[in-house]
Amino acid sequence: MKKPLLFILVLMMLALVAYGQSENSLTVVMENFKSDQGKVRIGLYADSNSWLKKPLMGAVTEINNKAAVCTFRNIPAGVYAVSIIHDENSNEKLDIGYFGIPKEPYASSMGAKASFGPPKWEDAKFTMDGSDKEIVIKF
Numbered sequence: 496m497k498k499p500l501l502f503i504l505v506l507m508m509l510a511l512v513a514y515g516q517s518e519n520s521l522t523v524v525m526e527n528f529k530s531d532q533g534k535v536r537i538g539l540y541a542d543s544n545s546w547l548k549k550p551l552m553g554a555v556t557e558i559n560n561k562a563a564v565c566t567f568r569n570i571p572a573g574v575y576a577v578s579i580i581h582d583e584n585s586n587e588k589l590d591i592g593y594f595g596i597p598k599e600p601y602a603s604s605m606g607a608k609a610s611f612g613p614p615k616w617e618d619a620k621f622t623m624d625g626s627d628k629e630i631v632i633k634f
């Protein structure tokens with residue numbers, strides 16, 4: 496009699512642990528594009544070492560009425576940052592001009608701005624706390 500009860504208790508504890516580590520979605524709402532031309536390239540980064548180098552997840556989406564929406568799913572709780580490029584000519588890269596200055600619009604989470612270089616991880620990071628989240632990024 497004790498073994499079935501113990502088995503049920505262990506299963507319940509495992510279910511509670513799994514529920515506490517649930518993975519959720521991040522919806523990125525992008526507003527105020529200058530035009531609907533081209534595509535939007537979105538990168539989700541999980542740490543400062545990968546920031547602007549290797550996204551954990553990436554997506555490409557259309558712009559409609561100068562706005563776009565992208566949802567990343569199955570994201571565990573943690574610290575993340577988002578970088579967005581408005582690839583106006585759809586050449587799959589951020590066009591750069593003289594002195595490495597971007598020719599196409601870009602933005603980062605938390606309104607992080609570039610100042611003598613790309614936006615900093617510390618300025619762009621936010622926390623996913625185990626529930627669905629929506630962030631709004633304005634161009």
